[in-house]
Amino acid sequence: LTQTLASEFGPQNVRVNAVLPGAIETEMYREMNDTPDKAAFVTNLHALKRVGRPEEVARSVLYLASEDSSFVTGTALLVDGGLSITRT
Numbered sequence: 001l002t003q004t005l006a007s008e009f010g011p012q013n014v015r016v017n018a019v020l021p022g023a024i025e026t027e028m029y030r031e032m033n034d035t036p037d038k039a040a041f042v043t044n045l046h047a048l049k050r051v052g053r054p055e056e057v058a059r060s061v062l063y064l065a066s067e068d069s070s071f072v073t074g075t076a077l078l079v080d081g082g083l084s085i086t087r088t
Helices: 002-012 029-033 036-045 054-067
Strands: 018-021 076-079
Touching: 018 054, 054 076
Parallel strands: 018 076
Antiparallel strands: none
């Protein structure tokens, strides 16, 4: 969908990108991982061995919204601490 929209709206100078976060330490995350065992399991799924912070996702979104990424479109930016590359 991201690539299709980027292709369709690119001629109008509209950039389309997606942000794909891993586990992020939010209230919902804390509620779902309310025991040390659950939290450790989720943490160990990530290559960086920690969960992300909301500000880390926000900085990624700010990058994509800035002129620093003016030639970036049709991409999915993984902000997942290596979750997508780890094997359990």
